[in-house]
Amino acid sequence: MPTIKKFQVTFDCAEPERVARFWCEVLGYVVPPPPEGFTTWDEYARSLPPEEQDSWFACVDPSGVGPRLFFQRVPEGKAVKNRVHLDVRVGTGLVGEERLATLQAECARLVALGATTVQVLLADEDNESCIVMQDIEGNEFCLD
Incomplete structure (x- = not known):
């Protein structure tokens, strides 16, 4: 019987901390504590060579259930549609107008955050409503 493996979702982006903090707000994730020996992430960043400073950031599900999200700085901008995207499941179990109203309320909250x-x-006849969105750097995701 195969074992279930843990995984993380990695985002290529220009500003890792900014994008990570956006997704913390979207998903209720948190920034993990800095590495041992450092009291803040800024202190940790200052310990790195200049070319490595601010090159990545991560956030985690505080319950430990969801995957870790990792954000890495890349030099190129986003050029095409994502091949993989997140579905943010805010309307699970809802149908019709109730589902659409729930999706629209969450959409308004995320637009206020920069989405x-x-x-x-x-x-x-085949699918319930959903809303296609982009995060603050243009990565597609769906409110589902």
């Missing part, structure tokens, strides 16, 4: 609404997909 962008791309498209509202209304329910049809």
